[in-house]
Amino acid sequence: MNKNQTISISDDTIFKLKILAEEKESVRRKLIVTAEKLRLKAKQLAITAEEKESVRRKLAITAEKLVATAKEKESVRRELVITAKKLRLKAKQLAVTAKEKESVRRKLAITAGKLKKSRETLERKVIERTKSLEMARAKEEAILLSIGDGLIATDEKGQIILINKTAEKLLEKQSKDVMGKIFSETILLEDEYGTTIPLDKHPVSMALLGNKISTKNIADTIYHARKDKSRFPLAIMVTPVTLEKKVIGTIKVFRDITNEHQIDRAKTEFVSLASHQLRTPLSTVSWYTEMLLEGNIGCLNEKQKKYLTEVYRGNQRMIELVNALLDVSRLELGTFTIEPKPVDIVKLAKSVIHEQTPQMDYRKIKFSFLPEKIPIIDADPKLIRMIVQNILSNAIKYTPEGGKVEASISLADKKNIIFKVSDSGYGIPKNQQDKIFTKLFRADNVREKDTDGTGLGLYIVKSVVENSGGKIWFESTREKPGTTFFVTLPIKRIISE
Numbered sequence: 001m002n003k004n005q006t007i008s009i010s011d012d013t014i015f016k017l018k019i020l021a022e023e024k025e026s027v028r029r030k031l032i033v034t035a036e037k038l039r040l041k042a043k044q045l046a047i048t049a050e051e052k053e054s055v056r057r058k059l060a061i062t063a064e065k066l067v068a069t070a071k072e073k074e075s076v077r078r079e080l081v082i083t084a085k086k087l088r089l090k091a092k093q094l095a096v097t098a099k100e101k102e103s104v105r106r107k108l109a110i111t112a113g114k115l116k117k118s119r120e121t122l123e124r125k126v127i128e129r130t131k132s133l134e135m136a137r138a139k140e141e142a143i144l145l146s147i148g149d150g151l152i153a154t155d156e157k158g159q160i161i162l163i164n165k166t167a168e169k170l171l172e173k174q175s176k177d178v179m180g181k182i183f184s185e186t187i188l189l190e191d192e193y194g195t196t197i198p199l200d201k202h203p204v205s206m207a208l209l210g211n212k213i214s215t216k217n218i219a220d221t222i223y224h225a226r227k228d229k230s231r232f233p234l235a236i237m238v239t240p241v242t243l244e245k246k247v248i249g250t251i252k253v254f255r256d257i258t259n260e261h262q263i264d265r266a267k268t269e270f271v272s273l274a275s276h277q278l279r280t281p282l283s284t285v286s287w288y289t290e291m292l293l294e295g296n297i298g299c300l301n302e303k304q305k306k307y308l309t310e311v312y313r314g315n316q317r318m319i320e321l322v323n324a325l326l327d328v329s330r331l332e333l334g335t336f337t338i339e340p341k342p343v344d345i346v347k348l349a350k351s352v353i354h355e356q357t358p359q360m361d362y363r364k365i366k367f368s369f370l371p372e373k374i375p376i377i378d379a380d381p382k383l384i385r386m387i388v389q390n391i392l393s394n395a396i397k398y399t400p401e402g403g404k405v406e407a408s409i410s411l412a413d414k415k416n417i418i419f420k421v422s423d424s425g426y427g428i429p430k431n432q433q434d435k436i437f438t439k440l441f442r443a444d445n446v447r448e449k450d451t452d453g454t455g456l457g458l459y460i461v462k463s464v465v466e467n468s469g470g471k472i473w474f475e476s477t478r479e480k481p482g483t484t485f486f487v488t489l490p491i492k493r494i495i496s497e
Contacts, residue, residue, distance in 0.1 A: 152252045153241075158183050158208060161249070170256055172226055187252070188225045189234075197222070207238040207250040221261065224254075233261045282322060285315045343379045345417065346371040346409055352388045353407070356396055363401050370408040374417055377491050383464050384489075390457045391421050391485050398446050399425035399482070412488050416470070422484040428476040436474070437462040465489070 150167035154160055160178050168175060171186070178186045183204045189197040199205055203213040203222075213236070223231040235257045241249040289312040291297060293305065300308065353369060360367050395405045403424040412418035426445050428436055435441045440455040465472045470489040476482070 149253050149255045152183070152187065152254075153249060154183050154204060154208075154252070155249045156208065156247060158204060158250075160186060167254075170232075170254070171224065183252075190223045190225050190231060192221050192223070196225075203236055203238040204250055204252060207240045207252075208247055210240050210242070210247050212240065213238045233257050235260075282315060282319050286312070286319060289315060339380050339382070340378045341381055342376050343381045343384060344374075344376050345379070345384060345419075346374050348381060348384055349388050349407070349409055349419070352385060352392060355389070356392055359393075359396055360405070363396065363399070363403075365396055365399060366402075366404045368404075368406045370406070372408075372410040374409055374411065375491070377417070377489075379468070379489070383468070387461050387464060387487060388419065390461050391419075391487065394457065395421050395423040395425065395483075395485070399423045403482075414491075416488045416490055419487040419489070420484065422482065424482040427478075427481060427483055428474070430476075430478070433474075433476065437472075461487075 147164065148166060150170045151162070151164040152160055152167050153162035159180055160183055161180075163173075163175050163178055171178075173186065184199055184202060187202075187204065189202060191197060206213050221233050222236060224234050225231045233256070234254045236252065236254045238250055238252045240247045241251060289308055292300065292308055293312065349371065350369070353367070359365075392405075392407060395407075399405055404422075405424075406422045408420045410418055410420075428443055429445055432441075432443050436443065437458050439459045441459075442455045462472050465487055468489060470487060472485070472487045474483055474485045476484070
C-alpha cells in the first residue's frame with residue numbers, strides 16, 4: 001500500500017477505538033491509583049519492616065540480657081546451693097561442738113570438784129607441813145644456838161642473819177647489835193702481826209664466792225680483834241650455802257684456840273730447846289767420824305770404813321732433821337732472823353745447781369737452766385739459797401732416772417721475780433695436793449721411793465716465801481707427768497750493779 005494512500009476507517013471502528021482508548025485510559029488511571037496505593041502500601045510495609053527490625057533487635061538484646069540474667073541466676077542458684085550445703089555442714093558442726101562443749105563443761109565441772117577437794121587437802125597438808133617445818137626450824141635454831149662453837153650465818157649480801165650465844169660471848173657482842181649488819185663490820189680479823197685482813201681475803205668474802213675456807217688452808221694464825229684492843233686466835237670453818245648452784249649465804253663456825261696455841265708454842269719451844277741440845281752431840285759425832293774416816297788416828301780397813309760411812313750418813317741426816325726442826329721452831333716462834341744483803345739471784349741459783357750436779361749426773365737427769373737478766377736485789381741470801389735448794393733437790397729426788405728437770409728465773413712483772421722448776425717425775429696425787437705445804441707431810445707415792453725425807457722442807461719454804469711477801473704454788477695433773485713449782489719474790493729494792 002502506498003503511504004500517501006488514505007486509509008478509510010469507519011466510524012464504527014473509530015467509536016470502538018475511542019471507547020477502547022477510554023477504557024484503556026480508565027484502566028491506566030486505575031493502574032496509576034493502584035500503583036500509588038501499592039507505593040503507599042510498600043512505603044507502609046517498609047516502615048513496618050524497619051519497626052519490626054528495630055523490635056527484633058530490641059528483642060534480641062532483651063533475649064541476650066535474659067540469657068545473661070538466666071546465667072547469673074544459675075550462678076547465684078549454684079552459689080546458694082553451695083552456701084546452703086556449707087550452712088548445713090556448719091550447723092552439723094555447731095551441733096557437734098555444742099555437744100562437745102556440754103561434755104567438756106560436765107568434765108570441767110567434775111574436775112573443778114576434784115580440784116576443790118585437792119586444794120582443801122593440799123591446804124590441810126601445807127598447814128601441817130608448815131607446822132612441821134616451823135618445829136624443825138625451831139629445833140635446828142635451838143641446836144645451832146646452843147652448840148659449843150661460835151656460829152654466824154650471813155645472807156648472800158654478807159649481812160648477819162644468825163648468831164649463837166657462844167659467838168656473842170667470844171665476840172663480846174649482843175645479837176641485837178649485829179643482826180642485819182655486814183660481817184666485815186662485826187668480824188674484825190687480824191694476822192699474827194696485827195695487820196687487818198683485807199676484805200677480799202676475809203674468809204666470809206671468799207666463801208661468798210663459793211669457796212670452802214678453813215684455817216687448815218691458811219698458813220698464818222688468824223686473830224679476832226675486840227674493841228678493847230685484845231684479841232684471841234681463831235680456828236675457822238666458813239662454808240658457802242648454795243641453792244641451785246647459787247650461793248645464798250654462808251655459815252661460819254669458829255672457836256677460841258688460845259689454849260691450843262699456847263700448847264703448840266710450848267711444844268715448839270721444847271722442840272727448839274731439844275734441837276739445840278741435840279746439835280752439840282751430833283756435831284761432835286760428825287767431827288770425830290770425819291777424823292776417823294780421814295785416818296787422823298790410824299788406818300781403817302774397808303769394813304770399818306763402810307760402817308763408819310753409814311754412821312756418818314745417818315748422823316748427817318739427823319743434823320739435817322735437827323736443823324729443819326730448828327728452822328720450823330724459829331719460824332713459829334717468830335725468832336727467824338732475816339739479814340738482807342745485795343744478792344745476785346741468778347749467780348746464787350747457779351751455785352745451788354752446781355752443788356746438785358753430782359746427784360743429777362748420778363741419776364742421769366737431763367737438766368736445763370734458763371735465766372733472764374735479773375737486777376741485783378736486796379734479800380737474805382741464806383733464805384734464797386734455802387728456797388732454791390729445797391725445790392730443786394725435790395725435783396731431782398722425785399724424778400726417775402733419765403728424767404728431765406727444767407729451771408728458770410725471770411721477771412714476773414716490774415715488782416716481782418719468778419723462779420720456776422719443772423720435772424717429769426712422779427707428780428703429786430690430787431687428793432693430797434691440799435696438804436703438800438703442811439708440816440711433816442709426805443705424799444704416799446714418794447714414801448717408798450725416798451725414805452729419808454722429813455716432810456718439813458716445803459713447809460719451811462712456804463713460810464719463808466710468804467713472810468718475805470712472796471707466793472708459792474704448784475701444778476700437777478694426771479694428763480702431764482711431773483710437777484711444776486712456782487715461787488714469786490718481791491723486788492723490794494734494786495741496787496745498782
